[in-house]
Amino acid sequence: MRLEIDDDTLASCVGCGMCLPHCPTYRVTGEESASPRGRIAMMRDVTELGTADDAFVEFMDACIQCRGCETACPAGVNYGEMMEATREALATQTSYQPTIRRAAYRILGMPRLLSASSRLLALAQRMGVLRLAGSAAAVLRRMGSAAAVLRRMGSAAAVLRRMDSAARRGRSRELSRRCRRFRCVSGRSKRAATMCGSSPDA
Ligand code: SF4
Numbered sequence: 454m455r456l457e458i459d460d461d462t463l464a465s466c467v468g469c470g471m472c473l474p475h476c477p478t479y480r481v482t483g484e485e486s487a488s489p490r491g492r493i494a495m496m497r498d499v500t501e502l503g504t505a506d507d508a509f510v511e512f513m514d515a516c517i518q519c520r521g522c523e524t525a526c527p528a529g530v531n532y533g534e535m536m537e538a539t540r541e542a543l544a545t546q547t548s549y550q551p552t553i554r555r556a557a558y559r560i561l562g563m564p565r566l567l568s569a570s571s572r573l574l575a576l577a578q579r580m581g582v583l584r585l586a587g588s589a590a591a592v593l594r595r596m597g598s599a600a601a602v603l604r605r606m607g608s609a610a611a612v613l614r615r616m617d618s619a620a621r622r623g624r625s626r627e628l629s630r631r632c633r634r635f636r637c638v639s640g641r642s643k644r645a646a647t648m649c650g651s652s653p654d655a
């Protein structure tokens with residue numbers, strides 16, 4: 454990636470840190486890379502190496518461009534200009550912005566298309582198409598919830614089945630234990646079978 458920032462501008466930051474308390478992203482995160490000084494250092498690295506990693510994109514994207522750092526800087530660093538060049542390089546040389554957002558931004562620069570789209574939307578609103586689409590979306594959402602409930606009921610039924618079979622196994626173990634106790638496994642008497650709870654004919 455190539456940043457259109459000249460070396461003098463990049464070197465203008467003397468790293469004094471006076472801007473740090475004025476940077477909201479630094480105050481929230483406490484991370485050097487989220488401060489103006491850290492970002493300028495990363496810009497220098499990218500200019501030297503010619504490549505940008507995910508961390509660079511993340512910290513540049515997190516800058517809210519309030520320019521609080523510029524007014525606090527005693528060295529008169531033109532941070533805003535550097536950030537504009539960086540954002541432009543990110544937008545034109547990488548795909549860090551999702552395609553849909555890029556398309557939306559592009560439309561913002563086309564007033565005729567924007568105005569035609571607004572007229573179409575207004576027409577759709579008047580004809581109730583949007584309300585219809587909203588109702589369809591609500592029905593789909595409700596269907597999704599019903600499917601989730603059915604799935605949950607299916608899981609509950611499976612759990613109940615498992616509990617039932619475990620109870621049967623427990624009951625069977627208890628019967629064998631009683632049979633052993635009353636010695637009714639072979640030639641069991643009617644009295645012993647009655648005591649252990651099994652059928653005397655079984
Ligand atoms: S423009 Fe604002 S958020 Fe970005 S580095 Fe400067 S003070 Fe921090």
Ligand code: SF4
Binds near residue numbers: 467471
């Ligand atoms: S941007 Fe300015 S205030 Fe911040 S570290 Fe660099 S020279 Fe100091």
